[in-house]
Structure formats: structure tokens, C-alpha cells
Amino acid sequence: MRAHTPKEPGLEDIDPAADPYAAYAALRAKGPVHRVPVVPAGGDSWLVVTHEAVRRALTDPRLRNDIRYSAAWETDGGHAVGRNMLQSDPPQHTRLRRLVAGHFTPGRIAGLRPRIEAVARELLAELPEQGTADLVSGYALPLPVTVICEVLGVPVADRTAFHTWSNELVMPTSEEAAAGSADALTGYLTELIAEKTRAPDDSLLAALAAAAADTSAGPLPEPGAGGLTSEELLGMAFLLxxxxxxxxxxxxxxxxxxLLTHPDQLARLRADPSLTGGAVEESLRYNSPVHAGAFRFAAEPLNLAGTHIDAGDAVLVSLAAASLDPLAFPDPDRFDITRRPRGHLGFGHGPHHCLGAPLARAEATIALRLLLDRYSSLTFATDPTDLVWRTSTLLRGLKELPLRLGRPGGRDSTGPPA
Incomplete structure (x- = not known):
């Protein structure tokens, strides 16, 4: 069971860095929709926290992703790089998604699996056989960075800088740092797109650049057309x-x-590796990396799960809260890799369901399987309560994950035989 703080939080106590799950549970008990402050963005938003209400909100055409429907909108502001699918609605969203959807189908991702496995094995070979290592910087981070950069065509020498800018944008440390990263990433992607246009290769970014260069569809292509505006191309590169x-x-x-905080589940997985996919699905439900979907804005007055929403109001849907709703998942605070959490919202729902879900699933299952194959012993190298969770309005993830590693027949640097 997940440990909750004894104090029931009020609306003002929602703090993703501390104990978001206790806050979500308290909010769900009070109702499906709440008016809450948004930190650090400032202002208020409606927060949707029950499974049924979140699913409805994610498919309600009156709730738009385009910030220009916001009552507070003056400029696109923030630190957006171009205009992308998360900032658009049908028919523009439909057209943009169709341009890249074919590159992220289960069949296409199956073709990437050998390369994902090769990258994972290379990273594992660089980790010590025994001793301690940070599994974020040494494994969980470079694996997906390498894969998506290879797919898009980002040169190896640029990947560290790219991730630094990216990380600052999704989990900003300050307004100034985020603005600087947005400027740097915009400049970098603009130059990279120009290079792919001048000298096309077999990367996805080169294919998108070619679509942008095709002016036959006009400056604003209709749904299903093959073109992209220059701003959309920049936004697409950024989002992907x-x-x-x-x-x-x-x-x-x-x-x-x-898994490490539930050793019985780790032992079960080691005994039956066929449960690896189930472990990833349960993790998506139980400890979702995406706590909320992108902001939506009411295009007109509406009633959402019994709550009146004014036109222009911001609405934030909590995917993490919905996936822990006891009305949708029995005993939701229990981590169980044999659970079949159908309907979890870790990848969202509706038109904006995560395009990269097949790739994320493949990378996570491969990473987990090969890691457990290599090490017979994995334990925390520090008190797990001291681990730092980095948060933003939308995301939550570990800054570091120092683990003590053990191999069969070996002895780690601080413990008994593995």
C-alpha cells in the first residue's frame, strides 16, 4: 500500500513534489471537479480527478487545447516552440497527427525493437557489475534519448545539450532558465531543419521537412493534405x-x-519475466509519469460532471488521479503487476491519446527485462524517502535513482554476496 500523509489536504495543499496521491484522494472524496491554484504558472484552473469525469473531459469537443480559447490569452506566451499537436484541435490536430502517426504504429515500433535492445545492452555494459550507479543518468535517460534522436536525426554530439534544454522546459527551475532553453532549442531546431532540407537523409525530421517544403497544399493545408507550415514543422520537431x-x-x-518498494512484486517478476509488460502497465496506472494532460480551455459555457465551467476557463485533467479512482480500479493503492488495469489513463484518452505509446511501452519493457537479466540483485543505495521527485504541472519523475547492483556469483561493494 502507498503511504499517505495523515493530514487530509485541502485544495490549497496540492503539492506534486510532496504527496500528490493523498491530495488526489482527498479531492476525489469531495467531488469530480475542483477549482485549484496552478503553481508555478499562476492563476486558477478547474482540476478533474475522477476516472469517469476525466474520460469525458478528454473527449468533450467543447474543451479545446488551443490556448487562444483561454479567457486570459493575450499572446501564445509561455515557452512554446512552434505550434504543435498538443496546442491544436481538429481539424488541424487531425492533419498534423496523420503526418506522423504511421511512424509510431505497433508494427513500425516492432521494427525498432532490435535497435532499442542494442542500445539498452550497450548502456548496461557501461554500468558496473557490482557497486552503485544512478539508474536515471546511466540507463533510464540515455535509452529513450538515443532512440528518439536516432529516429528524428539529431546528431550524437548535440544530444546532451538537447536534453538539457528539453528538461528545463518540461520541469522548469526558473522562468529565466525556461525562457533561455526555449530560445536555445528554437534556434537549434531551426538550424537542424534547414540542414535536413538542404541535405535530406532517411530521418523522420527530413521527411517532415520535405512535407513543409511542399507548397502544393497552400499555406494552411486542409486535413489529410501532406503539407506543414514552417511554424508547425518547428512545433512538430519540438514535440516529437x-x-x-x-x-x-x-x-x-x-x-x-x-518494484523496489514492493519486493514481493519484484520477486514475482523475476520468477515470471512474462509479467514484464504487465509491470509496466501497472506502473503507468500506479505511479504515472504524466500526472495531468495539457491544459484545455472551454470554448463555451458547459457543465462538467455537475460543475459549471465558464467560457475561457482553464481545465486540467488529472490522469494520475483518475488512474487511482477506486470506482475504476479495486484497491487502487495496491501495486500489483498481475492486475490488468484496462482503462488506465497513463497515455491519456481520446483524440490526444499519446501517439508514442507503442514506443514508450517497448522501451520500458525492454529496459526492465534486460536490467533484471543482468543483475540478480537490485536494492536502493540510499534511503528511498530521500529520493527527489522533480515535478511540473504535468509531469513527475525521479531526479536520480541510486541503486546497489549485484551479479550472480559476485559481491557488491557494500553488501553480502548477490
Whole structure:
């Protein structure tokens, strides 16, 4: 069972860095929709926390992703890089998604599995056989970064800088740092797109650049057309690169954390590796790397689960809270890798369901299986209560995950035989 704080939090106590799950449970008990402050963005938003209400909100066409429907909108502001699928609604969203959907089908991802496995094995070979290592920086991070950068065509020498900018944007440390990263990433992607246009290769980014260069569809292509505006191309590159690894880093490390804090489940997985996919699905439900979907804005007055929402109001759907709703999942605070958590919302729902879900699932299951194959012993190298969770309005993930590693027949640096 997940340990909760004894104090029931009020609306003002929602703190994803401390104990978001206790806050979600308290909010669900009071109702499906609540008015809450948004930190650090400022202002208020409606927060949707029950499974049924979240599913409805994610498919309600009156709730739009385009920030221009916000009553507070003056400029696109923030630190957006171009315009992307998360910021658009049908028919624009439909057209943008169709351009890349074919590259992330289960069949296409199956073709990537050998390369994902090769990258994972290379990273594991660089870790010590015994001793301690940070599994975030040494494994959970470089695996998805390498894969998505290879798919998009980001040069090896640029990947560290790219991740630094990306991480600052999704989990900002300050307004100034986020703005600086947005400027740097915009400049970098603009130059990279220009290079792919001048000298096309077999990368996805080169294919998208070619679509943008095709002006036959006009400056604003109709749904189903093959074109992209220059701003949409920039936004597409940004979204695929950032979303293509940030959440998977958190998924891999959170799954390891959940298994290590539930040793009975780890033992069950070691005894039956066929449960690896189930462990990842349960982790998506139990300890979701994405705590909320992108902000939505009411295009007109509406009633959402009994709550009146004014036109222009911001609405935030809590995927993590919905996936822990006891009305949808019996005994939701129990981590059980044999559970079949159908309907969990770790990848969202509706038109904006995560395009990269097949890739994230493949990377996480491969990473977990090969890690457990290599090490017969994995334990925390520090008190798990001292681990730092980095948070933003939308994401939550471990900053570091120092583990003590053991191999068959070996002896780690601080413990008994593995």
C-alpha cells in the first residue's frame, strides 16, 4: 500500500513534489471537479480527478487545447516552440497527427525493437557489475534519448545539450532558465531543419521537412493534405523530440522504484519475466509519469460532471488521479503487476491519446527485462524517502535513482554476496 500523509489536504495543499496521491484522494472524496491554484504558472484552473469525469473531459469537443480559447490569452506566451499537436484541435490536430502517426504504429515500433535492445545492452555494459550507479543518468535517460534522436536525426554530439534544454522546459527551475532553453532549442531546431532540407537523409525530421517544403497544399493545408507550415514543422520537431523521451525516462525509473518498494512484486517478476509488460502497465496506472494532460480551455459555457465551467476557463485533467479512482480500479493503492488495469489513463484518452505509446511501452519493457537479466540483485543505495521527485504541472519523475547492483556469483561493494 502507498503511504499517505495523515493530514487530509485541502485544495490549497496540492503539492506534486510532496504527496500528490493523498491530495488526489482527498479531492476525489469531495467531488469530480475542483477549482485549484496552478503553481508555478499562476492563476486558477478547474482540476478533474475522477476516472469517469476525466474520460469525458478528454473527449468533450467543447474543451479545446488551443490556448487562444483561454479567457486570459493575450499572446501564445509561455515557452512554446512552434505550434504543435498538443496546442491544436481538429481539424488541424487531425492533419498534423496523420503526418506522423504511421511512424509510431505497433508494427513500425516492432521494427525498432532490435535497435532499442542494442542500445539498452550497450548502456548496461557501461554500468558496473557490482557497486552503485544512478539508474536515471546511466540507463533510464540515455535509452529513450538515443532512440528518439536516432529516429528524428539529431546528431550524437548535440544530444546532451538537447536534453538539457528539453528538461528545463518540461520541469522548469526558473522562468529565466525556461525562457533561455526555449530560445536555445528554437534556434537549434531551426538550424537542424534547414540542414535536413538542404541535405535530406532517411530521418523522420527530413521527411517532415520535405512535407513543409511542399507548397502544393497552400499555406494552411486542409486535413489529410501532406503539407506543414514552417511554424508547425518547428512545433512538430519540438514535440516529437521532447515528448519522445521525457515521459519514458520517468516511466522506466518510476517502474523500478515501484518494484523496489514492493519486493514481493519484484520477486514475482523475476520468477515470471512474462509479467514484464504487465509491470509496466501497472506502473503507468500506479505511479504515472504524466500526472495531468495539457491544459484545455472551454470554448463555451458547459457543465462538467455537475460543475459549471465558464467560457475561457482553464481545465486540467488529472490522469494520475483518475488512474487511482477506486470506482475504476479495486484497491487502487495496491501495486500489483498481475492486475490488468484496462482503462488506465497513463497515455491519456481520446483524440490526444499519446501517439508514442507503442514506443514508450517497448522501451520500458525492454529496459526492465534486460536490467533484471543482468543483475540478480537490485536494492536502493540510499534511503528511498530521500529520493527527489522533480515535478511540473504535468509531469513527475525521479531526479536520480541510486541503486546497489549485484551479479550472480559476485559481491557488491557494500553488501553480502548477490
Amino acid at each position: 523530440l521532447v515528448a519522445g523521451h521525457e515521459t519514458t525516462v520517468n516511466l522506466i525509473s518510476a517502474t523500478l522504484h515501484s
